[in-house]
Amino acid sequence: YKFWRTQPVTKFDEKIDDEGSIDAPKTPDEVPDHPYPLLKEFEWDTLDLNDPVQITEIYDLLYANYVEDADETFRFKYSPQFFDWALRAPGCRPEWLVGVRVAATKKLVAFISGIPMHLRVRNTTLPSAEVNFLCVHKKLRSKRLTPLLIKEVTRRINKQNIWHALYTGGVILPSPVSTCRYYHRSINWAKLNDVGFSPLPPNSTRAKMISKYLLPAKTSLPGLRLMERGDIDQVYDLLVTYLSKFELAQVFEKDELLHWLMHDHGLNGKSNDANDPDRVIWAYVVETEKGAITDVVSFYKLPSTVLGNAKHDSINIAYSFYYASSVALEAPSRADVAVTAKLKARLIKLFENALILSRDLDFDVFNALTLLDNPLFLDELKFGAGDGYLNYYVFNYKARPIAGGLLPDQSLDVVNRSGVGAVML
Numbered sequence: 001y002k003f004w005r006t007q008p009v010t011k012f013d014e015k016i017d018d019e020g021s022i023d024a025p026k027t028p029d030e031v032p033d034h035p036y037p038l039l040k041e042f043e044w045d046t047l048d049l050n051d052p053v054q055i056t057e058i059y060d061l062l063y064a065n066y067v068e069d070a071d072e073t074f075r076f077k078y079s080p081q082f083f084d085w086a087l088r089a090p091g092c093r094p095e096w097l098v099g100v101r102v103a104a105t106k107k108l109v110a111f112i113s114g115i116p117m118h119l120r121v122r123n124t125t126l127p128s129a130e131v132n133f134l135c136v137h138k139k140l141r142s143k144r145l146t147p148l149l150i151k152e153v154t155r156r157i158n159k160q161n162i163w164h165a166l167y168t169g170g171v172i173l174p175s176p177v178s179t180c181r182y183y184h185r186s187i188n189w190a191k192l193n194d195v196g197f198s199p200l201p202p203n204s205t206r207a208k209m210i211s212k213y214l215l216p217a218k219t220s221l222p223g224l225r226l227m228e229r230g231d232i233d234q235v236y237d238l239l240v241t242y243l244s245k246f247e248l249a250q251v252f253e254k255d256e257l258l259h260w261l262m263h264d265h266g267l268n269g270k271s272n273d274a275n276d277p278d279r280v281i282w283a284y285v286v287e288t289e290k291g292a293i294t295d296v297v298s299f300y301k302l303p304s305t306v307l308g309n310a311k312h313d314s315i316n317i318a319y320s321f322y323y324a325s326s327v328a329l330e331a332p333s334r335a336d337v338a339v340t341a342k343l344k345a346r347l348i349k350l351f352e353n354a355l356i357l358s359r360d361l362d363f364d365v366f367n368a369l370t371l372l373d374n375p376l377f378l379d380e381l382k383f384g385a386g387d388g389y390l391n392y393y394v395f396n397y398k399a400r401p402i403a404g405g406l407l408p409d410q411s412l413d414v415v416n417r418s419g420v421g422a423v424m425l
């Protein structure tokens, strides 16, 4: 019984000559009105994020049952505030938050989410959904709930006349449109070593490793400051122009980008304070004396629970999110050697400052993928390659492979960098 053989996805060995939808066009009224039948002890549900109790149910389910690393040492620790940010983007549809409950007890035992977005694959823009947070309770694995969750969220998305989706995962499924590699920059090496994430290399000492990752006491970019809602017009133009150079990217409306970079900070009297303990997303801009915004850089907070460590129960992790620099726009082509050299120097400066800001916000490690122009700064800023890869998938769309920033030997492609401009949570 091969679920993925029944889905509109590119088969593993399929040759792709032309890009386009896989399924024949359909209309919402051809889509079943009722959910797929479940095993009788379970029932479908729609989660309501306006209800703090239900946000907590999602948090509790994922806290105990979501993605772990291969050695079962760490588990993602998405916070309730994170779900408020990740699942309440402009245009979000409540019915796309799909849960499975035990009929008798109403306990939430599985979840999958969709949020609406527009996805551009080369020159084609697809009204899509971003599907994320697929989770089945550990005690209910191999009951074939995952294919049902995927089919049910697809049904609910199709009902809204949306026929494509973007999803990522560490697992290999048919067939990735791109693959990026995990990179990590130690901030608090001692803690990462204590939890077993960063081993002490042979012929080195703790003192040497701690000093290797020391960062300047203060930021060094003139005009660097926390983004404010009033910056969105300039930030939108800068980031949208930069992202237009990539082959896989989200097409943002201005209000969408404002949500992704600012969440609700500075809205309806809420403060815009970098040290707000509930904050999950930070965006910084570089403003010249003339008031021009030349750069933007952002990162989100996604801790990992440390399983079974006497000294620490979690690692505070910053994940690189969207960024852009006006330097990148000084030439029409990304292949321009002189501009690439200038962009490399600029991104090293921008991300060194992002690292300093994340240190001061008490992060232990700063994570990045090999997407966007990241290969230009990862080595120089002492990021180390991780042992994980993130695969990008587009549902119901056949696309020629897109570079993930890696050469065939999995090392960084500092010449072509990547064609991926979509950063997933």
Ligand SMILES: Cc1c(COc2ccc(F)c(F)c2F)oc2cccc(OCCCNCc3cccnc3)c12
Residues within 6 Å of the ligand: 067, 069, 074, 168, 169, 170, 171, 181, 182, 183, 184, 192, 195, 197, 304, 315, 317, 319, 365, 367, 368, 369, 386, 388, 390, 424, 425
């Ligand atoms: C995940 C992830 C890692 C793992 O990082 C750490 C894990 C445990 C630690 F103690 C630690 F310090 C890490 F840096 O390093 C990364 C570097 C770049 C990007 C990364 O993930 C991008 C976010 C992926 N979405 C979450 C996800 C990932 C895989 C499957 N399903 C969901 C990651």
